[in-house]
Amino acid sequence: MKTRFVIAALMSLALALPALGRTTKSNYPDPCSEVWSAVKDTLSNVDNYSVDASDDAAMSASYHPKHTVHVTVTGAVLQRTNHVTLVSNGTACEMRIVSNYSGFEHNDRDDFKKRVDESLAKLKAATPSQPTKPDAPAR
Secondary structure (H helix, E strand, O other): OOOHHHHHHHHHHHHHHHOOOOEEEEEEOHHHHHHHHHHHHHOOOOEEEEEEEEEOOOOEEEEEOOOOOOOHHHHHHHOEEEEEEOOOOOEEEEEEEEEEEOOOOOOOHHHHHHHHHHHHHHHHHHOOOOOOOOOOOOO
């Protein structure tokens, strides 16, 4: 009887795991081309991520966060491919992150967003601002 209960519980957990992933949306006042540059810069850090697929035209990527240690069994079991997609909203951009696990051990959604924000700030600081046009000479 206990064996059946354990098997049923494990099967239920296996079916429920994909449902634990959720989409987190973040809005940026910047164009998606600039945010995409920050996303690619963030994903290029091989110490933090391994990229499965990246599509510049669709501004989307599938990636795995790298973690060396999992404190709990659920952290190891729930580790799946994460996804990021950018959606243009006029001159602004919405970043959608789908992550299947987050929390006690690793907060992948928030960690990824924080790294993209830092990369975006770094890219903006490296880009010189447009010089102001001199006034036309008076006649």
